[in-house]
Amino acid sequence: MGKDVIIACDFNSSEETLHFLEKLGDSRPYVKIGMELFYAEGPDIVKMLKMRGHKVFLDLKLHDIPNTVNKAMRVLSGLGVDMCNVHASGTIDMMKAGLEGLKADDGSRPLLIAVTQLTSTTQERMQNDLMIDEDMEKVVAHYAYNAKVAGLDGVVCSPLESPKVHGVCGDTFLTVTPGVRFADDDKGDQARVTTPAKAKELGSDYIVVGRSITAADDPVKAYERCVEEFVDK
Numbered sequence: 615m616g617k618d619v620i621i622a623c624d625f626n627s628s629e630e631t632l633h634f635l636e637k638l639g640d641s642r643p644y645v646k647i648g649m650e651l652f653y654a655e656g657p658d659i660v661k662m663l664k665m666r667g668h669k670v671f672l673d674l675k676l677h678d679i680p681n682t683v684n685k686a687m688r689v690l691s692g693l694g695v696d697m698c699n700v701h702a703s704g705t706i707d708m709m710k711a712g713l714e715g716l717k718a719d720d721g722s723r724p725l726l727i728a729v730t731q732l733t734s735t736t737q738e739r740m741q742n743d744l745m746i747d748e749d750m751e752k753v754v755a756h757y758a759y760n761a762k763v764a765g766l767d768g769v770v771c772s773p774l775e776s777p778k779v780h781g782v783c784g785d786t787f788l789t790v791t792p793g794v795r796f797a798d799d800d801k802g803d804q805a806r807v808t809t810p811a812k813a814k815e816l817g818s819d820y821i822v823v824g825r826s827i828t829a830a831d832d833p834v835k836a837y838e839r840c841v842e843e844f845v846d847k
């Protein structure tokens with residue numbers, strides 16, 4: 615599977631989203647719709663972006679009891695998205711239930727990936743707030759292994775953890791990696807970050823980039839720089 619840059623469209627309206635995407639002209643980048651945009655606009659925003667020709671990662675990070683996640687995924691599967699996600703900490707049973715819910719009658723489904731540890735979480739916060747004493751990389755690899763056992767297609771992790779995840783789960787298990795910044799960018803609330811070029815070197819399959827593109831003085835240039843650094847020519 616080819617590497618791609620996914621733009622996190624963290625906007626609060628379809629107008630703002632379209633205004634941003636129109637700057638990119640005829641190109642139709644892979645986009646991520648997160649909670650902010652989906653809660654503001656609902657399923658219509660997915661349909662609109664699909665109609666415009668974008669691939670869509672619907673990032674709602676489901677985390678609930680298996681039955682609830684299964685039923686919610688049944689609804690989401692009708693939206694025609696290309697990728698969606700759950701939290702791996704919801705357990706293997708929950709991930710399996712989500713995966714089953716996504717399957718259409720003919721067995722087809724979008725990619726399903728699991729969030730391991732959020733890229734804003736430091737080793738210290740994980741220990742103090744979540745009471746998880748293991749090393750971050752080990753925790754991420756363990757959650758990734760659980761996702762693989764549940765039959766998922768991959769995980770969300772930091773690019774820094776892509777080699778470990780591929781080592782444990784195999785090269786075809788996807789690493790979808792936010793926590794990406796250009797060297798001179800502000801990290802903001804992200805903790806486990808690296809550049810698009812380094813993410814490529816570390817073997818990430820997709821990078822998810824928000825503010826380094828959307829808040830850049832020249833978002834088109836920033837997107838092109840991500841593609842230049844990350845995507846195989």
Ligand SMILES: O=C(O)c1cc(=O)[nH]c(=O)n1[C@@H]1O[C@H](COP(=O)(O)O)[C@@H](O)[C@H]1O
Pocket residue numbers: 622624648673675699729731732733734770771792793794802804822823824825826
């Ligand atoms: O699931 C995600 O997409 C996600 C998981 C994670 O661990 N960290 C993370 O940043 N994200 C999302 O990736 C995007 C990163 O945005 P920026 O920090 O602006 O590049 C945001 O939309 C986050 O919701």
